[in-house]
Amino acid sequence: MLSSIYLAGSSYDSPEIIGLDPNYDWRCQAVSRLGSYGLSVINPIEISFAAMDTANINETESDKDPRIVRALDLIDQSDALLANINLSSYGTAMEIFYAYNKGKMVTVVGPSPFSPWILAHSKACFGNIDSALDYIIDKRTYTNPINWALRFEAQLSERYEQFPPIGQADYKFFGGDIPVLVLSPHATGFFKNGQFMEPDTFTGSLAYVLHRLTRAYSFNSNFCLAADPASYQNTPFNRSLADIIKTGKIGLVLILAGSSWQEVQRITISSSLINNKPNKYLTHLKNTLSNIENNILIEDIDESMAPINNFLTKELNVNTIVIKLHKRYRMPKLQADLFTNLINSLSNFINDVGQELAKEA
Secondary structure, eight states, X not given: OOOEEEEESOSBOOHHHHSSOTTOBHHHHHHHHHHHTTOEEEOOTTOOHHHHHHSOOOOOOSSOOHHHHHHHHHHHHOSEEEEEOSSOOHHHHHHHHHHHHTTOEEEEEOOSSOOHHHHHTOSEEESSHHHHHHHHHHTTTSOOHHHHHHXXXXXXXXXXXXXXXXXXXXXXXXXXXXXXXXXXXXXXXXXXXXXXXXOOTTHHHHHHHHHHHHOEEEEEEOSXXXXXXXXXXXXXXXXXXXXXXHHTTOOEEEEEEEEOTTSOSSXXXXXXXXXXXXXXXXXXXXXXXXXXXXXXXXXXXXXXTHHHHHIIIIISOOEEEEEEEEGGGGOTTTSHHHHHHHHHHHHHHHHHHHHHHHHHO
């Protein structure tokens, strides 16, 4: 389903386009109306592309402006883009072009006739904001969770074997509303004992989708990791993880891991618990997953995940459950129904546990 909209274009517009006072911010109208229908609005008003358009910039460095990096990152996180082009802007034009080529639903508001470039890189164009908002609200079923996962993984796959540029982190964090964190430390490639290890594909995408559906926190590797965070504690990944656990008052961490095609085709769950109550969570999780897999195995923490489990439970005092998924459960194109059932089952579990933890907080 369509759930998040990125707003592009200058904040203030003419009364001909908005139909209101010329000092009225069209973004306020978009946030209010879309929000009333349960849609999340990404409103990057602090990114001043208008200033960038008019400034006499003569840069030769290859590094991107951090405002551009942030804007593209926010567009990646969105399902759709609403662009106001009543005032021309190079930045808005590039955002439209980028979003459309990333498969986002682009809706444009502006004066007609529209440029062929705008028509070719948008789903719909309107002369007023009300019509554009009506169109977006009507298209709320545009995207489904599998498409979210495929888009996220496509972007992530470009960084499987790429170290982060200077100044950028090798992880990705999405904030939440419930005290559950979905963690994917092997969403990208990583090095362990000097050897490159392949990523657990679609674990990062699954963490992201679960965040979108439940508003749990999610945290995944976003570039190739120089040191495996599941094996080595003193890494930037784990230092940031510790900050998230403490500031978010996380009550349960779900670690998503993968097993290869050659291994037994099943789901295994294991835990590292600091009190007895989460034993109930293990039983609940096993029962929830049993609708897609009868052979759910509860086992001890394996050697590959023991260090990060000890870090979470002993150092950070948070309960942890590891869900190890065979490759067949991580194939949304070939096994769409299985992947969807997995998403739904884990979402139900997270919602149940999240509500219980929130009441105890």
